[in-house]
Amino acid sequence: MAAKKQWRAEDQWAPDRVQINNASIDYCRNFLSIVYGIAAGVLGLTGLWGFALHIVCSILISAGLYLKAGMDPSYFMSVTGLFVSGLTGGMGTYILVWTMAYDVVHVYG
């Protein structure tokens, strides 16, 4: 088994910058979760199709954020963390807006 990677002084993160990046990531995720929630509601997706759209769109958002950073992993604490936290992070907003949009368009419309 390979030796554990030595921590060097150059690897130290600046916490205020991590916070700035996380604020930007959260803003993008929330806005796009709302957008995709409206899309899911308008299309009339129910059940597993809606969650499938959420998973696909969340991966797309994470890939877009990675592209925005210029495919450079040094802007994120961990790239897999970026993709994984996107799945659960935006889910609440997505479900809320999806339910609302579905109600407006298909139930009460």
Add this chain to the structure above:
Amino acid sequence: MPKSAAVKFPFQVMAYMGVAILCHAGYSTIQYRKYLRMVGEEFVTSPGDIYLEVLAGMILAFFGVLSMAEDFEPIRMAETFHKKTFDDTNFRQEFMGFNHRGRVLGTLMDAGEMPTGAGKKGQ
């Protein structure tokens, strides 16, 4: 550095246009359902143009929001060290003294004894 409003504005327009297109698609769906109720059919799936409209709204909002959000900053502290100048690191305000030869140089400059380019009153 945060982005200025002028730089963000076209992308904000793009993102909110995407949302507007989605809302318009929702309105189209409501009208389509009303039509189906009048005709007496059940709602199975939206017509194709609504799918296209929703897709267009999603793509527009996607690119708009990602361009509109603030740029990322490098998070490793070592990345910022390359941009630091000598003045950033060596500035100690309490250690700055002014009781040195520069005072005499200042009076020489005013009298015009310094060569041009350094003096206030030189041509």
